[in-house]
Amino acid sequence: GINLTLSGGTIGASTYENGNTATQYGGGLYVGPYRSGLNTKKPDCTISGCTIKYNTANESGGGVFAEECTMTFSSGSVSNNKVYSDSAIYISGGGVYIKKGSLGISGTAEISNNMVSAGSGTLGVSGGGLFIYENGNVTMEGGSIKANIVSSSIASMGGGVYITNGKMTLSGGTIISNTASDTSGSIVPGGAMGGGFFINNSGELTMTGGSINSNTASTTYGSCFGCGIYSSGKLTLTSGELKSNSSSTMGGGIFVSPSVGSTDCSLTWNSTTITGNTASTIAPNYYINNGV
Numbered sequence: 001g002i003n004l005t006l007s008g009g010t011i012g013a014s015t016y017e018n019g020n021t022a023t024q025y026g027g028g029l030y031v032g033p034y035r036s037g038l039n040t041k042k043p044d045c046t047i048s049g050c051t052i053k054y055n056t057a058n059e060s061g062g063g064v065f066a067e068e069c070t071m072t073f074s075s076g077s078v079s080n081n082k083v084y085s086d087s088a089i090y091i092s093g094g095g096v097y098i099k100k101g102s103l104g105i106s107g108t109a110e111i112s113n114n115m116v117s118a119g120s121g122t123l124g125v126s127g128g129g130l131f132i133y134e135n136g137n138v139t140m141e142g143g144s145i146k147a148n149i150v151s152s153s154i155a156s157m158g159g160g161v162y163i164t165n166g167k168m169t170l171s172g173g174t175i176i177s178n179t180a181s182d183t184s185g186s187i188v189p190g191g192a193m194g195g196g197f198f199i200n201n202s203g204e205l206t207m208t209g210g211s212i213n214s215n216t217a218s219t220t221y222g223s224c225f226g227c228g229i230y231s232s233g234k235l236t237l238t239s240g241e242l243k244s245n246s247s248s249t250m251g252g253g254i255f256v257s258p259s260v261g262s263t264d265c266s267l268t269w270n271s272t273t274i275t276g277n278t279a280s281t282i283a284p285n286y287y288i289n290n291g292v
Contacts, residue, residue, distance in 0.1 A: 002034060002041055002042075002043035002044070003043065003044050003045075003046075004031065004043060004044070004045045004046070005045075005046045005048070006045070006046065006047045006048070006049070006050035006076070007046075007048045007049045007050065008049045008050060009050055009051070010050070010051045010052075010053065011028045011029055011050065011051070011052045011053075011055065012028050012051070012052055012053040012054045012055045012081070013053070013054050014053075014054060015054055016054050016056055016082065018054070019053070019054035019055045019056060019081075020055045020056070021055070021056045021057070021058075022055075022056070022057040022058065022061075022065075023057075023058050023059075024057065024058060024059045024060070025057055025059060025060050025061050025065040025097070026057060026060075026061045026064065026065030026097075027055035027056045027057035027061065027062045027063060027081055027082075027083075028052040028053075028055035028062070028063045028064060028078075028081060029052060029063070029064045029065070029066075030061070030064075030065045030066075031043055031045045031064070031065070031066040031067075031069045031071065032065075032066070032067045032068060032069065033067070033068040033069070040068075042068050042069055042070070042101075043068075043069045043070075044069065044070045044071075045066065045069055045070070045071040045072070046071075046072050046074075047071070047072070047073040047074070047075075047076050047109070048072075048073075048074050048075050048076065049075050049076045050076045051076055051077050051079070052064060052076075052077070052078045052079070052081065053077070053078075053079050053080045053081065054080050054081065055081045055082075056081070056082050056083070056084065057081075057082075057083050057093075058083070058084065058085045058088060058091075059083065059085065059088050059091055059092075060083060060091065060092050060093045060097045060131065061083070061093045061096065061097035061131075062081035062082045062083040062093065062094045062095065062114060062115075062116070063078040063079075063081035063094070063095045063096060063111075063114060064078055064095070064096045064097065065093070065097045065099075066096070066097065066098055066099070066101055066103070067098075067099040067100050067101055068099070068100045068101050069101045069102075070101060070102050071098070071101065071102065071103045071104070072103075072104045072106075073103065073104065073105050073106070073109040073143070074106050074107035074108070074109055074143075075107050075108045075109055076109065076110075077109070077110040077111070077112060078095045078096055078110070078111045078112075078114065079095075079110065079111070079112045079113050079114065080112075080113045080114065081094060081095055081114045081115075082094055082114065082115040082116070082117065083115070083116045083117075083125075084115075084116075084117050084118070084119075085118060085119065085122055086118065086119025086120060086122060087119075087122070088122055089122065089123050089124075090122070090123060090124050090125075090126070091116055091118060091122055091124075091125055091126075092116060092125070092126045092127045092131040092133075092162065093116070093126075093127045093130065093131030093162075094114035094115045094116040094127065094128045094129065094148060094149075094150070095111040095112075095114035095128070095129045095130060095145075095148060096111060096129070096130050096131070097127070097130075097131045097133070098130070098131070098132050098133065098136035098138060098166070099133045099134045099136055100134050100135050100136065101136060101137075102136070102137045102138070102139075103136070103137075103138045103139075104138075104139050104140075104141070105138065105139070105140040105141070105142070105143045105145075105173065106140075106141040106142045106143060106172075106173075107142050107143060108142070108143060109142070109143035109144075110143060110144050110146070111129045111130060111143075111144070111145045111146075111148065112129070112144065112145070112146045112147050112148065113146075113147045113148065114128055114129055114148045114149075115128060115148065115149050115150075115151065116128050116149075116150045116151070117149075117150070117151045117152065118151075118152040118153075118154070120153065122152060122154070123154055123155065124152065124154060124155040124156075124157065125150045125151065125152040125155070125156050125157070126150060126156075126157040126158050126162040126198065127150070127157075127158045127161060127162035127198075128148035128149045128150040128158065128159045128160060128178060128179070128180075129145040129146075129148035129159070129160045129161060129178060130145060130160070130161045130162070131158075131161075131162050132161070132162070132163045132164070132166035132167070132168060132203070133164055133165060133166055134165050134166065135165065135166060136165075136166035136167075137166065137167055137168075138166070138167070138168040138169070139168070139169045139171070140168065140169070140170050140171065140172065140173050140210065141171050141172045141173065142172045142173045143173045144173055144174045144175075144176060145160045145161060145173075145174070145175050145176075145178065146160075146174065146175070146176045146177050146178065147176075147177045147178065148160055148178045148179075149178065149179045149180075149181060150179075150180050150181065151179075151181040151183055152181075152182070152183065153182070153183050153184040154184070155182075155191065155193070156180045156181055156182055156191075156192045156193070157180060157192075157193045157194055157198040157230070158180065158193075158194045158197060158198030158230075159178035159179045159180040159181075159194065159195045159196065159215060159216075159217070160175045160178035160194075160195070160196045160197060160215060161175065161196070161197045161198070162194070162197075162198045162200070163197070163198070163199045163200060163203030163204065163205060163233065164200035164202055164203050165200070165202040165203065166202075166203055166204075167203065167204035167205070167206070168204070168205050168206070169205075169206045169207075169208065170205065170206070170207045170208070170209065170210045170212075170240065171208045171209040171210060172209050172210045173210050173211075174210060174211045174212075174213070175196045175197065175210070175211070175212045175213075175215065176211070176212075176213055176214050176215070177214045177215065177216075178195050178196055178215045178216075179195055179215070179216045179217070179218065180192040180193060180194055180195045180198075180216075180217045180218075180224070180227075181217075181218050181219070182218070182219035182224070184219070191219055191223040191224055191225065191249075192217040192218060192219050192223075192224045192225075193217065193224070193225045193226060193230040193255070194217065194225075194226050194227075194229060194230030194255075195215035195216045195217040195226075195227040195228065195245060195246075195247070196212045196215035196227065196228045196229055196245060197212070197228070197229045197230065197231070198226075198230045198231075199229065199230065199231040199232065199233040199234070199235060200232060200233055200259075201232045201233050201258065201259045201264045201265060202233060202264060203231075203233040203234070204233055204234040204235075204236075205229070205231070205233070205234070205235050205236070206236040206238070207236065207237045207238065207239070207240050207242075207272055208238050208239050208240065209239050209240045210240045211240060211241050211242075211243070212228050212229065212240070212241070212242045212243075212245070213228075213241065213242070213243045213244045213245065214244045214245065214246075215227050215228055215245045215246075216245070216246050216247070217246075217247045217249075219249070223249045223250075224247045224249040224250075225247065225249060225250060225251050225255040225257075225287070226247065226251040226253075226254055226255025226256075226287070227245040227246055227247035227251070227252050227253070227277070227279075228242045228245035228252070228253045228254055228277060229242070229253070229254045229255070229256075230251070230254075230255045231254070231255070231256045231257075231265070231267070232256075232257055232258055232259045232264075232265050233264055233265060234264060234265075234266050235254075235256060235266070235267050235268070236267075236268040237267075237268065237269045237270060237272035237274075238268075238270040238271060238272060239270070239271055239272055240272050240273070241272065241273040241274075241275075242254065242272060242273065242274045242275075242277070243273070243274070243275050243276045243277065244276045244277065245277045245278075246277065246278045246279070247277075247278070247279045247280070249279060249280065249281050250279050250281050250282045250283050250287050251279060251283050251286060251287035252277035252278045252279035252283070252284045252285060253274045253277035253284070253285040253286050254274065254285070254286040254287070254288075255283075255286075255287045256286070256287070256288045256289060257287075257288075257289035258289065267288065274286060
């Protein structure tokens, strides 16, 4: 196999103008398989002290794009990276994008202050901090995903984390102060959904510990749902805490609702503490659609 270890140094710069830019994927770092004929070698990547900052991608993975690899992230930071486009239909993963592989987050690892934002030609933005796709599998035992943002005038989903056709287990660490922001100047379909997490109908989140707190979903004219967690997939809550999240519409803590035609939406709630969340309209702590 191929092994990459990043234990120090910086990938990027102190400004976006001086950082790295990718026209599609992996502004700071791209990690993927090596193919030769019928053979495929999948890499292992260890991040244990490197700083990846002020990089840009025009479609996915502003800081890191990783596919078909095993990645561990125990210290260092992926911060102040961005994905921006005014022409790509969907853009995602301001900090880290995981596809067909695994990521283990622990220790003091930090994914922070990353952004996905769009101009008028883009239909949706998702995963300000982390985007999990196509059988991606993430475990988080420590560290933080904080102060990341998704912002657009159509649909903003998952300020901290977006999961579709993948899964994440949260057993420690914090998902804190992330934002999904709808910047439209009129009432339009879409809105802001999942300041902390957005779980699509093919995604799974299992929370056995850790904290999801102080995340926000905001809009001027549209609707905001599920500031801590928005889920139309499989959500299992057995421990940890979900607190002090704030939505300007409904479901300050959790919003659970199946997508049209979906049969994959479920909620299992055991002993996770859900408290102190706010919503300006209804259901400050949780909103559960009758279809679940």
